[in-house]
Amino acid sequence: MNNRMTQGLLGGVLGLLLPLTAQATADDELVFGSVAMDIPAQMLSRLEPFTEYLAGTLERDVNLRLSSSMPDAIREIVEGRSDIAYLTPVAYIRANQRGGVEPLARTITKGEDSFRLMIVVAEDSPLQSPEELAGKRFAFGDEAALLQRAAVVDSGIELADLGAYHFLGHYDNIVRGVISGDFDAGILKDTAAYRWEGNGIRILHASPALPPYVIAARAGLDPALQDRIRAALLTASPDDPASGPAMRALDENYDGFAPVSDADYDVVRGLIAPFD
Known part of the structure; x- marks a missing residue:
């Protein structure tokens, strides 16, 4: 859409x-x-x-x-x-x-009774670790969702090291952006990542339980x-x-x-x- x-x-x-x-x-x-x-x-x-x-x-x-x-x-x-x-x-x-x-x-x-935030990439992406996101385009959700940014930094990549990042609002927008190649990676709530895993999306990294x-x-x-x-x-x-x-x-x-x-x-x- x-x-x-x-x-x-x-x-x-x-x-x-x-x-x-x-x-x-x-x-x-x-x-x-x-x-x-x-x-x-x-x-x-x-x-x-x-x-x-x-x-x-x-x-x-x-x-x-x-x-x-x-x-x-x-x-x-x-x-x-x-x-x-x-x-x-x-x-x-x-x-x-x-x-x-x-x-x-x-x-x-x-x-x-916890959840995880998942860094996801396209299924055919060559990326294998969060550290490889340096210089890459990243998709976040709501700009007010500070925990998403905290989870990315906790994974081992500083926001300043990303090539660019944008706030797309809804999880569906993140998924579409990653699958289409507009973004190299994005972050999803675990249940959203599970819904798309194997259908164009691969989970690159999971946060600790939150x-x-x-x-x-x-x-x-x-x-x-x-x-x-x-x-x-x-x-x-x-x-x-x-x-x-x-x-x-x-x-x-x-x-x-x-x-x-x-x-x-x-x-x-x-x-x-x-x-x-």
Whole structure:
């Protein structure tokens, strides 16, 4: 999809509230926020089944609000326009720092309650190590995703040694840029890398295990409601008839959710400190 088509689709869907059930009153509405990490249409298809699962479990309207960038998603939950949100580790840290946002549960990927960032290249690329990226063109996602840059530096290549690097926003754009040869390498969340591995993409390097994406609640959200949401998350499973379709839609590599605390993200705070 070219940039003009992507921008047109973004304008048509981002910022919309999408009602998923009419059982509850407006006072019972719960707004679920997320940054559009993939192209908007794909994020809608991933998140709508999950908000439907929450709506049925909580017996209230759950409406989806997609944001076009990480700063926008952070602002939405900090200012209370989103009640809960699906956030990257850095987005959670920023939202917690600025608005007291609280973590509810973290994702489990292939049995691990952590995730990795993957440096990827085209399948036929001659590159075999991160050090060989010196002088090469590199694709990042959101410019606010500081952890991506920290992971690249941690792999052994300084950003200043890259030939050039650009911020492409969505993971799909990174994949297309690498496969097409516009970029020699890029960085993806592990689950995105797994989806494309062997289909034009090869994983060159995996970061150490990092605390994963988190579903968090805005400051002041009713504690009893937080407990109900947390319970719905912790009991979700790909094999469960009620939550399974929602889990598989959210990410086919997710096994469920695990308990979480703010201290789990201190390692990320340390990694991104040099880039603040």
